[in-house]
Amino acid sequence: MKTLLKQLFLIFLSGSLLIACSKSEDTSQKKKLDPLEVVITPEIQKQIKTDVVSYQDISDTLLIPGRLETQNRKLAKIGSPITGRISDLYASLGDVVKKGQVLARVNSIELTQTQLTLIKSNQLIGLKTKAVERAKLLFEADVISKAEMLRVENELDAVKADYRASRDQLIVLGMSEKAVEKIEISGQINSFGDVISRFDGIIISRSINVGQIVNPQDTLFQVADLTKLWAVALIPEQQSTFIQKDEIVTIEIPALDNKKIEAKIIFEDSIVDPQTRTVMVRAELDNSNLLLKPDMLTSMHISSKKTSKIAIPISSVVRENDRNHVFVQNTPQTFRLREVELGIKDGKLITVLSGIAQGETIVTDGAFHLNSERKKKELE
Numbered sequence: 001m002k003t004l005l006k007q008l009f010l011i012f013l014s015g016s017l018l019i020a021c022s023k024s025e026d027t028s029q030k031k032k033l034d035p036l037e038v039v040i041t042p043e044i045q046k047q048i049k050t051d052v053v054s055y056q057d058i059s060d061t062l063l064i065p066g067r068l069e070t071q072n073r074k075l076a077k078i079g080s081p082i083t084g085r086i087s088d089l090y091a092s093l094g095d096v097v098k099k100g101q102v103l104a105r106v107n108s109i110e111l112t113q114t115q116l117t118l119i120k121s122n123q124l125i126g127l128k129t130k131a132v133e134r135a136k137l138l139f140e141a142d143v144i145s146k147a148e149m150l151r152v153e154n155e156l157d158a159v160k161a162d163y164r165a166s167r168d169q170l171i172v173l174g175m176s177e178k179a180v181e182k183i184e185i186s187g188q189i190n191s192f193g194d195v196i197s198r199f200d201g202i203i204i205s206r207s208i209n210v211g212q213i214v215n216p217q218d219t220l221f222q223v224a225d226l227t228k229l230w231a232v233a234l235i236p237e238q239q240s241t242f243i244q245k246d247e248i249v250t251i252e253i254p255a256l257d258n259k260k261i262e263a264k265i266i267f268e269d270s271i272v273d274p275q276t277r278t279v280m281v282r283a284e285l286d287n288s289n290l291l292l293k294p295d296m297l298t299s300m301h302i303s304s305k306k307t308s309k310i311a312i313p314i315s316s317v318v319r320e321n322d323r324n325h326v327f328v329q330n331t332p333q334t335f336r337l338r339e340v341e342l343g344i345k346d347g348k349l350i351t352v353l354s355g356i357a358q359g360e361t362i363v364t365d366g367a368f369h370l371n372s373e374r375k376k377k378e379l380e
Helices: 002-032 042-047 109-140 146-172 177-186 237-242 367-379
Strands: 037-039 049-052 054-070 075-078 084-089 102-107 192-196 201-206 221-224 228-236 248-253 259-268 278-286 297-313 318-320 323-331 334-339 341-346 349-354 361-365
Touching (some): 037 367, 054 349, 146 177, 237 278, 297 341
Antiparallel strands (some): 049 361, 054 228, 054 297, 075 221, 084 102, 201 221, 248 297
């Protein structure tokens, strides 16, 4: 009887050991089949780098919408200095023009009358000068009174005043000194006045046609030097302390495939706009190749003050199923893929909002290669 009980106990014990071994093997197998974990080999060890998660000084980037503008000092609104009719046009929209180049010609009665006044005044000066000389001789001979002599001199002064006024008016009406002198010498009237460009640039606006009546207050052309433009943005007053004059910012141009250009802030407004609660800033952009155009939309990237936040290298992030992950070290030889929530970028760093904590060790370089190894093991 005792022998039978002993045999039964041994059988029970053997079965228990077999079950325990089976469970142990199942547990081991489950660990090996963890799809998010990867065991590194010496070869893989050489291809990755690790580092401890820590706090870093991170600068947030503000994205402020704006636009490109022509610089005010390099934009000229050109009109006709005289009232008249457009007789000829020599420039069209988009033409590149030089300083002093004739853009249009105006036929003006006003110019004709002023030139006629100049010619008459110039001729009268000669006559009145001779009259004064005769009056002085007659006064010395006691033929005329001093009052008569002074009257003749006053007439000369009046003619000289008319001459100077008409001459100055012709200069104001757009004639050059050389052209005025030519009229004085020849005595011939030229009723045509020129509309000229004030500096080198491109015609960005033309609002006249041949035969049109124009006045001095009309803007006939707008000529702009587009080799340098302004990127203008309105910074919310709460964030205006983030930017200062002479600071370097990045300007993004959506119309040019989001081309990014570095530029210097050259102006920061001294006041806050009471309507929009913003502060205007301008950055100057080089446009020698004329790719940029006024009124293009922009985005101005502005860096805020640095603050201490948990951050990791961007190279440590693995995209899996449209989510962000990193490899966190569990043991010296094993790493596990863990989902993380990321924040702002600053250069090669990116902040972590959740998923890992300070002090944990992660793969900072070679994460993509390690993820490929993990997927390869998963398929085996």
